[in-house]
Amino acid sequence: MAKEDIQLFVKAQKASYDTKCLHGALDCDEKPIRAHSIQNARVLDLIQTEGHVTMPQYKLVKGEPVIKFEKVGRNDASTFSGLCSKHDTELFKAIDTEPLNVDKCEHLRQLAYRSVMREMHTELANSERLWAIHEEICREQKVDPGEAGSEASIRSLGFTKKAHNVFRYRSKHFDKPTEDGKTPDLRHLIIEMDNQKPVLAASALFSVGFTEEGDIIGPTLNILPLNATKTVGIISYPKEQEAAVKASLAKVFDADEKTLKYELAKLVIQRVENFTLSPAHYDTWSDDKKARVLREFEASLREPKDIPDHPDLNIFL
Structure with a gap:
């Protein structure tokens, strides 16, 4: 990997993509918070060793991005910035404040919904990271990012489509039934x-x-x-x-x-x-x-x- 590509990779990996609250119809303008998709206080606390857990992570090895299992601080592990504080509390109050009970359907629904929310945010973040790389390349080449194409822009659009697919899945199976006063089936x-x-x-x-x-x-x-x-x-x-x-x-x-x-x-x-x-x-x-x-x-x-x-x-x- 060329030196400039390495710099772009590192820059994209370190960037924070706290875009907006992804609640409901995406009409909330409050700033998202970092929350754990895998609960920190109860779950990560059980598996951590000296404040760390082990996760698959991208690393640069000899100038090339590779995946390795690495220790990550428990406070940073599995976090995503998909919801504002108000909506995160509203949506996941039961599983965040009560011991998990697999006989409670509400607990199971909230766990599933949090997984869906995290996946939607991940796909959007991946899209934005790649688009940022595309824009950096275009600046260096002095071309319009909206007019030029690159491998990064193509992959960015792919992740955007995945995020839209997750949004449709969420809307159909979770949000719409709830709006209609029904329990997601x-x-x-x-x-x-x-x-x-x-x-x-x-x-x-x-x-x-x-x-x-x-x-x-x-x-x-x-x-x-x-x-x-x-x-x-x-x-x-x-x-x-x-x-x-x-x-x-x-x-x-x-x-x-x-x-x-x-x-x-x-x-x-x-x-x-x-x-x-x-x-x-x-x-x-x-x-x-x-x-x-x-x-x-x-x-x-x-x-x-x-x-x-x-x-x-x-x-x-």
Whole structure:
């Protein structure tokens, strides 16, 4: 990578994209706050080691951007600036102030909605980062960013489209029912893992396909340690997408007690980028396991794919 490209990469990675509150119809003008998509006080506190968690992060190595598992301060881990203080409090009061109860539908809905909000903000932030790089290139070349094209501008538009898809998904399955006085019609697969140390947490929305109208078919996935010996995994999805989600995630839905945790771990590697590991747990992995998990994770980032089975992929162990 050329020196000027490295400078652009570093500049884009460090930039903060606190654009606006993304509540509802996007008509709130209050400044967004930094909030945790994976709760700090209860969840990250259980898996942190000396105030840090381990997450996949982009780093420059010999002038090239690569993904590595790195320690991140718990106060910075999994944060996003998608909502103002008022709307963040209104939307997530239950899960932020009460112990998680998987028998409470409101808790499950709020977890799913936070995953959707975080994904929408992430796609918009990615788009803005790439557009900033495009504008910098255009300034150097003394051309109009609105008229010229670049790889960065093309990729920026791609992320904008993804953000719009998430917005439509959110509007249809969460916002519109709520505005109409109805409860969002979701279904949940709850995976309770007893005798599981707190080593992994995750929050994500991902697509397993698209409807004929081009809308996302997407479940959310939350993995949350509840205490020192119990972790829960929650897959949530709109009722109307139940058949498609179950078919796409059959290896998880059809897994037996012996294989369920392994299949869930593989799903995280395949489809989730917003997850945190306990540094103390990660440090127990062999070099081969660290390399395999990173290799399969990085390959799946480019294009979700089946991962060859291997015991090292069980990141709960």
